[in-house]
Amino acid sequence: xxxxxxxxGGYWQFHPPFQKFDVHVYNHDxxxxxxxxxxxxxxxxxxxxFDIDRVTLLTRSQEKGGREAASGFCHEYxxxxxxxxxxxxxxxxxxxxxxxxxQTNAVRWLLRA
Numbered sequence: 001x002x003x004x005x006x007x008x009g010g011y012w013q014f015h016p017p018f019q020k021f022d023v024h025v026y027n028h029d030x031x032x033x034x035x036x037x038x039x040x041x042x043x044x045x046x047x048x049x050f051d052i053d054r055v056t057l058l059t060r061s062q063e064k065g066g067r068e069a070a071s072g073f074c075h076e077y078x079x080x081x082x083x084x085x086x087x088x089x090x091x092x093x094x095x096x097x098x099x100x101x102x103q104t105n106a107v108r109w110l111l112r113a
Contacts, residue, residue: 007082009075010050021045021063023071023087023098032074032083032105033058039098045069046086059102061086072102074109081110 024038036059045061047069059072071086083106087099094100107113 005051007077009055009073009077009082010048010070010084013047013049015044015046016063018042018044018089019063021061023059023061025058026060027056027058030056030058030074031109032072032102034105036098036101036105039096041087041093041096041099042090043087043093044089046071048084048086050084055084059085074106081112083110 020040020042022038022040025033025036027033045063050057050070050073055073055075057070057073059070060068061071062068069086072084074081074083085099085102085106087093087096087102094103
């Protein structure tokens with residue numbers, strides 16, 4: 001297991017072309033998902049392997065055909081914290097209110113604010 005995987009808590013596998021898919025909040029009790037509701041987005045749906053025993057799963061993406069993937073997780077690492085959020089490959093993704101809420105909450109959690 002390399003340093004990248006140890007730090008991130010997973011690694012990228014593949015993604016299909018840009019498409020519409022749903023992002024579902026998996027963990028409603030975490031500060032990163034506070035105020036976040038499930039949403040539809042058009043983006044690259046990333047499929048990754050993640051270390052379920054080391055990370056806290058926050059969100060899952062689901063393509064219209066049903067295939068699911070982890071799309072957000074976090075964990076403590078050493079004296080710090082790590083967050084993975086998959087959405088954000090186009091400006092329109094960053095303009096989505098739920099993506100903005102996730103990113104804002106994630107920064108606060110990372111900074112322990």
